[in-house]
Amino acid sequence: MLTDNYNRVINYLRISITDRCNLRCRYCVNENLQFKPHDEILTYEELIRFVRLCANLGFKKVRLTGGEPLIRKRIPYLIEEINKLNGIDDIALTTNGVFLGEKIYELKQAGLKRVNISLDTLKKERYEYITGVDAIDNVFVGIEKSIEEGLQPIKINTVIIKGFNDDEIIDFTSIAIKWGIHVRFIEFMPFGDPELWGPSKIVRSKEIEDIIRTHFDLEPSINEHKGPAKMFRLKGSDGLIGFISPMSTHICSECNRIRLTSDGKIMPCLFSDVEFDVKRLLRGNAPDEEIMTFVKEAVKEKPHRKYELGQIKKCQRSLRNIGG
Ligand code: SAM
Numbered sequence: 001m002l003t004d005n006y007n008r009v010i011n012y013l014r015i016s017i018t019d020r021c022n023l024r025c026r027y028c029v030n031e032n033l034q035f036k037p038h039d040e041i042l043t044y045e046e047l048i049r050f051v052r053l054c055a056n057l058g059f060k061k062v063r064l065t066g067g068e069p070l071i072r073k074r075i076p077y078l079i080e081e082i083n084k085l086n087g088i089d090d091i092a093l094t095t096n097g098v099f100l101g102e103k104i105y106e107l108k109q110a111g112l113k114r115v116n117i118s119l120d121t122l123k124k125e126r127y128e129y130i131t132g133v134d135a136i137d138n139v140f141v142g143i144e145k146s147i148e149e150g151l152q153p154i155k156i157n158t159v160i161i162k163g164f165n166d167d168e169i170i171d172f173t174s175i176a177i178k179w180g181i182h183v184r185f186i187e188f189m190p191f192g193d194p195e196l197w198g199p200s201k202i203v204r205s206k207e208i209e210d211i212i213r214t215h216f217d218l219e220p221s222i223n224e225h226k227g228p229a230k231m232f233r234l235k236g237s238d239g240l241i242g243f244i245s246p247m248s249t250h251i252c253s254e255c256n257r258i259r260l261t262s263d264g265k266i267m268p269c270l271f272s273d274v275e276f277d278v279k280r281l282l283r284g285n286a287p288d289e290e291i292m293t294f295v296k297e298a299v300k301e302k303p304h305r306k307y308e309l310g311q312i313k314k315c316q317r318s319l320r321n322i323g324g
Helices: 044-056 075-083 100-110 124-131 136-148 169-179 205-213 279-283 288-300
Strands: 012-016 061-065 090-095 114-118 154-160 182-187 218-221 230-234 240-244 257-260 265-267
Touching: 012 044, 044 075, 044 279, 044 288, 061 075, 075 090, 075 100, 100 114, 100 136, 114 136, 124 136, 136 154, 154 169, 169 182, 169 205, 169 230, 169 240, 182 205, 205 218, 205 240, 257 288, 265 288, 279 288
Parallel strands: 012 061, 012 257, 061 090, 090 114, 114 154, 154 182, 182 240
Antiparallel strands: 218 230, 230 240, 257 265
16 A cells, blocks of 8 residues: 555556547647657556565556547557556546447446546537537437446536536536436636636635525535545435545645656656656666655655645646546
């Protein structure tokens, strides 16, 4: 079991398998869109080795994200290989869902257990405005097919942004009931251009919860996958809603994760620009022990708490780049 300097057990690895994405979400793209050359992106063989070494250190859970993970070729192969590794008992995917419908069968066959789908609006025009692409119907198909394939639980992640979708909170709660899935409301983090996507866009979880309580009865529920979401069951249904509150609650005490960027940097903390270049070791034929020691050192660099509430500074990388 790997612990950091503050006795948090670190057993969750989030991997951005590509920095490329088929969408251009306005609040996510905070830099000149320049993709890394392909040869800078970790190969599947490098990723599998890295996950194996992390599993040796006690990591149990892996999430594949991006960029958009489903635009990388042969992702079922990667899932299958990670699934074979001793110690990894949970493999999940975070996707925008556009290609999910066409890929869900082979993903499940490869051993995918769970999927998180990012969706910030249920309205076609708004979807096109925020993502730059007319693809909301594909996302709905992806959700339906994931339900049909029996992936459990299916989680929709919705970033609530003032003036954009804060009038859809009840609609999103209703689909949790209708589809018997989890909808998690995530506080917008102002990583981007302060003029356009700054702190004035934040809607705090408490405000969202108050709006929902005017229409629905909420019963506290445990978060079976640990993590920072505060979960509630919608009374009389299978649907759950949750709140992830990086801007109004110190979620750092619950942190159990490190991130690996697509270009092979370990990021001990989402809110810090500190990175550890593990690609250098992976490509330099470093022995397993050296890489494992390097991971332990990165984990020891996890800060206790990196930011003051409501005051996230601009990160060098966007979430697309870090792996949201
Ligand atoms: N393409 C995949 C997807 O859409 O889920 C994975 C990458 S995306 C960067 C992961 C998540 O980060 C999405 O749910 C997105 O809404 C979220 N995200 C990006 N920028 C954010 C921000 N500034 N504040 C809160 N969430 C953000």
